[in-house]
Amino acid sequence: xxxxxxxxxxxxxxxPLHDMxxxxxxxxxxxxxxxxxxxxxxxxxxxxxxxxxFVIKLSRVPxxxxxxxxKPLVMIMGFTLALNLLMTSTGNELFHWWIFRVTDxxxxxxxxxxxxxxxxVMGTSLLTLTTxxxxxxxxxxxxxxxxxxxxxxxxxxxxxxSIALRFIPTIMEETDKIIKAxxxxxxxxxxxxxxxxxxxxxxILVPLxxxxxxxxxxxxxxxxxxCYNGGAGRTSLRELRFRRIDAMALIxxxxxxxxxxxxxxxxxxxxx
Amino acid sequence: MIKAENLSFSYESEGAEVxxxxxxxxxxxxxxxxxxxxxxxxxxxxxxxxxxAILVPKSGKVTVYGIDTADESRIFELRKNVxxxxxxxxxxxxxxxxxxxxxxGLENLGVPRDEMRQRVDEALNTVRMxxxxxxxxxLLSGGQKQRVAIAGILAMEPxxxxxxxxxxxxxxxxxxxxxxxxxxxxxxxxxxIVLITHYMDxxxxxxxxxxxxxxxxxxxxxxxNIFPRVEEVRALGLDVPQATxxxxxxxxxxxxxxxxxxxxxxxxxxxxxxxxxxxxx
Amino acid sequence: MxxxxxxxxxxxxxxxxxxxxxxxxxxKLDDGDFLxxxxxxxxxxxxxxxxxxGLLPPPQGSVSVDGxxxxxxxxxxxxxxxxxxxxxxxxxxxxxxxxVYKDIAFGPKNQxxxxxxxxxxxxxxxxxxxxxxxxxxxxxxDLSGGQKRRVAIAGVVAMKPxxxxxxxxxxxxxxxxRDELLNMLGELHRDWRRTIILVSHSMxxxxxxxxxxxxxxxxxxxxxxxxxxxxxxxxxxxxxGLNTPQISRIVDGLIxxxxxxxxxxxxxxxxxxxxxKIVRSKR
Numbered sequence: 001x002x003x004x005x006x007x008x009x010x011x012x013x014x015x016p017l018h019d020m021x022x023x024x025x026x027x028x029x030x031x032x033x034x035x036x037x038x039x040x041x042x043x044x045x046x047x048x049x050x051x052x053x054f055v056i057k058l059s060r061v062p063x064x065x066x067x068x069x070x071k072p073l074v075m076i077m078g079f080t081l082a083l084n085l086l087m088t089s090t091g092n093e094l095f096h097w098w099i100f101r102v103t104d105x106x107x108x109x110x111x112x113x114x115x116x117x118x119x120x121v122m123g124t125s126l127l128t129l130t131t132x133x134x135x136x137x138x139x140x141x142x143x144x145x146x147x148x149x150x151x152x153x154x155x156x157x158x159x160x161x162s163i164a165l166r167f168i169p170t171i172m173e174e175t176d177k178i179i180k181a182x183x184x185x186x187x188x189x190x191x192x193x194x195x196x197x198x199x200x201x202x203x204i205l206v207p208l209x210x211x212x213x214x215x216x217x218x219x220x221x222x223x224x225x226x227c228y229n230g231g232a233g234r235t236s237l238r239e240l241r242f243r244r245i246d247a248m249a250l251i252x253x254x255x256x257x258x259x260x261x262x263x264x265x266x267x268x269x270x271x272x
Numbered sequence: 273m274i275k276a277e278n279l280s281f282s283y284e285s286e287g288a289e290v291x292x293x294x295x296x297x298x299x300x301x302x303x304x305x306x307x308x309x310x311x312x313x314x315x316x317x318x319x320x321x322x323x324x325a326i327l328v329p330k331s332g333k334v335t336v337y338g339i340d341t342a343d344e345s346r347i348f349e350l351r352k353n354v355x356x357x358x359x360x361x362x363x364x365x366x367x368x369x370x371x372x373x374x375x376x377g378l379e380n381l382g383v384p385r386d387e388m389r390q391r392v393d394e395a396l397n398t399v400r401m402x403x404x405x406x407x408x409x410x411l412l413s414g415g416q417k418q419r420v421a422i423a424g425i426l427a428m429e430p431x432x433x434x435x436x437x438x439x440x441x442x443x444x445x446x447x448x449x450x451x452x453x454x455x456x457x458x459x460x461x462x463x464x465i466v467l468i469t470h471y472m473d474x475x476x477x478x479x480x481x482x483x484x485x486x487x488x489x490x491x492x493x494x495x496x497n498i499f500p501r502v503e504e505v506r507a508l509g510l511d512v513p514q515a516t517x518x519x520x521x522x523x524x525x526x527x528x529x530x531x532x533x534x535x536x537x538x539x540x541x542x543x544x545x546x547x548x549x550x551x552x553x
Numbered sequence: 554m555x556x557x558x559x560x561x562x563x564x565x566x567x568x569x570x571x572x573x574x575x576x577x578x579x580x581k582l583d584d585g586d587f588l589x590x591x592x593x594x595x596x597x598x599x600x601x602x603x604x605x606x607g608l609l610p611p612p613q614g615s616v617s618v619d620g621x622x623x624x625x626x627x628x629x630x631x632x633x634x635x636x637x638x639x640x641x642x643x644x645x646x647x648x649x650x651x652x653v654y655k656d657i658a659f660g661p662k663n664q665x666x667x668x669x670x671x672x673x674x675x676x677x678x679x680x681x682x683x684x685x686x687x688x689x690x691x692x693x694x695d696l697s698g699g700q701k702r703r704v705a706i707a708g709v710v711a712m713k714p715x716x717x718x719x720x721x722x723x724x725x726x727x728x729x730x731r732d733e734l735l736n737m738l739g740e741l742h743r744d745w746r747r748t749i750i751l752v753s754h755s756m757x758x759x760x761x762x763x764x765x766x767x768x769x770x771x772x773x774x775x776x777x778x779x780x781x782x783x784x785x786x787x788x789x790x791x792x793x794g795l796n797t798p799q800i801s802r803i804v805d806g807l808i809x810x811x812x813x814x815x816x817x818x819x820x821x822x823x824x825x826x827x828x829x830k831i832v833r834s835k836r
Contacts, residue, residue, distance in 0.1 A: 166368045169410040180608045181647045184639040186663030206649035215363045222364035225356040226377035227348045233382045237375035311727040440725045443594045443754045445794045470727050509729035514799040521825040540806035550835045
């Protein structure tokens with residue numbers, strides 16, 4: 001189950017998308033989301049879907065890997081689908097059952113919402129699939145850095161993200177070990193009512209937090225020993241370089257946005 | 273040169289003052305390989321933390337390459353010169369990629385990128401981890417992680433590296449890797465090494481051993497002169513290499529064997545010599 | 554008695570990252586055994602011990618407990634968890650209660666013992682691990698590293714498991730702390746006559762504490778027998794990334810130089826005895 005969540009995972013390969021500057025990709029995703037939420041007609045959706053397919057192809061991430069990421073979202077999608085299907089009252093009635101009325105408008109809306117969600121998840125997960133965590137944090141830091149003038153701690157945010165990413169596997173391993181150790185002491189995490197189960201978590205949570213604090217403490221000393229002093233005057237081994245491919249990607253993004261607006265104007269003209 | 277003069281340190285516990293050590297005087301010369309020994313609570317770790325101003329003296333003075341560790345304005349200069357490697361390899365690696373971690377100190381110091389690239393690669397080569405530069409640290413073995421941590425210090429081009437029980441959490445392979453690396457840094461690069469350890473087979477590789485007990489220095493000599501004093505060393509809660517113990521035991525039983533062996537080969541040689549002497553008698 | 558037959562265990566089965574941790578391991582633990590388990594990191598020794606303790610998903614192969622064969626590991630695991638207590642590496646990192654007493658009592662409480670029984674178990678376990686009874690009402694987080702370690706071990710000892718497994722119990726201790734802990738284990742085995750398994754990569758610890766040992770390498774059980782037999786195969790051990798005690802390297806060196814010694818020597822005292830004997834016989 002945990003392994004099905006591809007959101008946030010990095011797929012290591014080389015592709016034009018992998019080579020892009022993380023800043024471009026972050027901006028691209030923001031663009032993409034705007035476009036998706038603007039879409040309303042079938043043609044607009046078709047354009048967005050075509051674009052998504054093109055980018056997936058470009059990323060060289062196997063489609064099966066991306067669709068696997070949709071699995072945990074089936075519940076949410078089913079829910080929105082049902083909601084849209086049953087709660088839309090405009091349009092021609094197709095059939096009704098008990099207090100519910102299903103209309104053609106409702107069906108259209110439900111399908112659109114489902115497509116929008118699928119595209120949204122597939123498109124945004126491409127950001128993390130093609131960008132290593134460290135490049136991602138670097139990109140976020142740079143994008144936020146103009147904001148540090150108005151007091152946003154952009155370096156600290158990026159450093160925190162990077163350390164969190166570094167320690168997630170270590171803490172996961174530790175959690176596994178603590179659970180096993182307490183199981184070996186006869187702890188029972190599976191039976192009893194809700195309160196008993198919450199109480200049963202204490203032997204796991206206390207050592208876990210104590211361990212996290214201990215690690216944080218040691219890490220802080222180790223960082224100080226290596227002359228860490230916040231973001232001021234820092235250089236970086238990683239190079240963020242805005243290249244031709246990034247310029248091209250941004251142009252494509254603008255074109256896509258323009259096309260979307262164009263389609264909207266066309267549709268408006270059609271109605272009038 | 274590193275110099276501690278009349279160094280004292282204490283902390284508060286439940287309202288009472290606990291003395292860790294008092295009036296410690298130690299001098300460590302450039303290029304020396306010093307092992308600091310002592311049981312847990314002897315004050316050896318606390319002493320080590322004074323060498324790069326993680327702790328500053330409560331009284332007395334520590335001077336490191338002419339820098340007073342209490343001088344906050346020179347703290348980065350000090351820490352650049354005295355690097356520190358800790359026991360738990362997991363809790364001192366900051367980045368999610370090996371080479372990024374090695375670069376961490378250089379990034380903090382504001383080293384330009386081209387020079388940084390070169391120093392990172394060189395440090396990784398020195399600890400023989402260059403082939404792993406793109407790997408995620410959490411997938412490495414303990415010994416490899418510790419070598420990455422050493423590379424991170426090494427890239428800062430320190431004159432001295434203090435290692436606080438760097439092998440305590442490692443298996444025999446990892447221990448060998450780390451010890452071999454430390455020795456090479458000392459012999460080939462002339463870096464001063466201060467190694468805090470419980471393992472006597474590591475201490476015998478040093479030029480000099482400082483034995484601490486309840487906050488005092490009780491022995492300060494070469495391992496050749498310290499370990500043959502088997503009874504004293506044991507009374508301090510420390511081990512003696514089995515080679516040393518064996519020849520000492522034979523001598524104690526009245527055999528005419530030369531004591532002072534530290535390594536297996538030396539013990540073998542001493543015992544064979546005695547055997548020959550007995551035979552030709 | 555616990556017997557594993559042809560046990561194979563794979564992590565992340567059916568995944569590209571699948572890794573075989575144990576392959577075709579058979580191991581028999583008789584009541585009252587005091588076994589050393591040796592192997593470097595990744596040799597599979599921890600996996601093997603977790604299977605014995607009933608803490609992993611079902612492996613391939615069969616498991617029998619007290620002569621009863623279990624068709625599926627799941628029901629065997631329930632039985633194993635009752636019988637086997639596993640002290641993990643750095644067990645002090647699993648302490649969680651407000652007082653030392655409560656922490657040690659956690660296991661016995663889970664065994665649904667009465668208040669009096671629990672009290673008795675806690676006090677006995679504390680005595681066993683040589684924990685000063687004055688510490689029982691303190692917070693475990695206020696103790697020294699060595700004391701915390703002993704509290705954590707007492708927490709499992711208090712459950713009186715029929716098989717007690719300790720994974721690298723001496724890691725990070727100073728020589729005095731290590732000696733005390735190993736002596737304590739020896740005493741516990743002598744008094745209890747229950748099975749104890751000491752997992753370690755320190756050959757010196759194994760040599761002085763147990764009589765029989767098993768060696769793991771690359772997920773396989775490669776040696777199993779008396780300690781002197783295992784240490785007499787020093788060259789093989791070294792190719793597995795393991796060391797022999799320094800004393801057996803010295804004895805090997807003396808034998809190679811022509812001294813009539815036995816390769817089955819692995820303690821300083823035994824070596825001194827033998828060398829003294831052959832030297833005196835020359836006189």
